[in-house]
Amino acid sequence: MATLVGIAGITGKFASFILGNLLAQPNVDVRGYCRNSSKLREDLRSSSRVSIVEGDASDLDALRRFAKGCDVVICCYLGDDTLMKDGQKLLVDACEIENVPRYIASDYCLDFTKLEYGQHPAKDPMKHVKAHLETKKKVKGVHILIGVFMETFWSPYFGVFDAEECKLSYYGNGDEIWESTTYGTAAQYTAAVALDRSATGVFHFLGDRKNIHQIAEEFAEVYGKKPRLERRGSLENLYTTMQEIFRKDPSNIYGYLALFYQYYCTNGQTYLKKDLHNAQYPDVNPVTFKAFMQSRTPQGLSGAYENPGSK
Incomplete structure (x- = not known):
């Protein structure tokens, strides 16, 4: 039985790298969420292993249709604070309702967990989303840190x-x-974590x-x-x-x-810890x-x- 991985914001640059890594693996299907599927390459849209749900980040019904049946959801949102905080929190809610076991948050950055609210304005949404995930009983949060x-x-x-x-x-x-990591390397680690059903919590890759x-x-x-x-x-x-x-x-x-x-x-x-998780993959x-x-x-x-x- 194939693993079903959801990618929210599938038409984005980083998402495209993750998608390529997932499709390189056998027995993996991908369901994408986006506002306009025409932005995805035709060969990917027509792939039997890729399905798309269109909808807005504020549409809970569409988000639930997207999340339903997924083994893990990867968020690749990139935008303003409303999207990165409220949009992600609603997506987390959809995952909780639909019994998705893991949610990979749209972090992919320095160690924001060491920041206080207000120190780095762009990282406050990540702190809010992490705190929101910690209130959930079914969906477990996954946070991937990669420096810049x-x-x-x-x-x-x-x-x-x-x-x-x-x-x-x-x-x-x-x-x-x-501390730095390329899009390609970060995407490889993200795909590996997504397919590792035991992987939850905060991961440090560089x-x-x-x-x-x-x-x-x-x-x-x-x-x-x-x-x-x-x-x-x-x-x-x-x-x-x-x-x-x-x-x-x-x-x-x-x-x-x-x-x-x-x-x-x-x-x-905000440096990542010296003992990285690279060796796990x-x-x-x-x-x-x-x-x-x-x-x-x-x-x-x-x-x-x-x-x-x-x-």
Whole structure:
């Protein structure tokens, strides 16, 4: 009998990686939930192993139809706080009503469990969803932590790497560790956890841990040119700057969000535990910073966020 895995938000970038890994396994069927199934590739829509339920994140009846019969539901929502908090909580409710045994929350980030409410605005919904799951009797919560996506780390928006100037910018003393995992590696671990019926609770997976100097050295090894390192100030300077922007206009998410990530990725508060869960799934071969660079041109690093599967 096939395992039925539900993927909510199946048309998203990260979901597509998870879907590919699941379909590579025998005896696995996938049911997707989305507003518009036409956004899914035709070969996937027409697959006998993939079914789709269309509906809105606020439609409990549609969510129940989606969840009914699933062995596990993976949430790949990505959006505003209403979707990430209220949308997920309603999906959890649907899973509870339909006796879905496990729910993989849309986390895939640094260790938000170590944050207080309000410290990192984008992570508050995750804390709310985790607390909501803990009130349920039937559905068990699963939380997958991966640091920062490697594609995001290299993106122009994130503000660390400048491909045109061949420059890496940082706050702090440069010894701060960046914990990072690619979309592909994170999706492999997520698929493995989804198919492991005993897997519940919080999982810590990483592709690599490096400080900015080590990343620069590996860049030079791969591309034959060492990037210029630019120190923008202390972590205290970064904190002050991001808080000022946030207080001035909390709705200006793109003005401050990357700075919040930079701060909490490197200030030590949200690091994953040293004893990772990587070894529990030895079939996954994590992509390191160096391997990620070896698979792309320097310009390709910047574009990896928009096209995670590209080189």
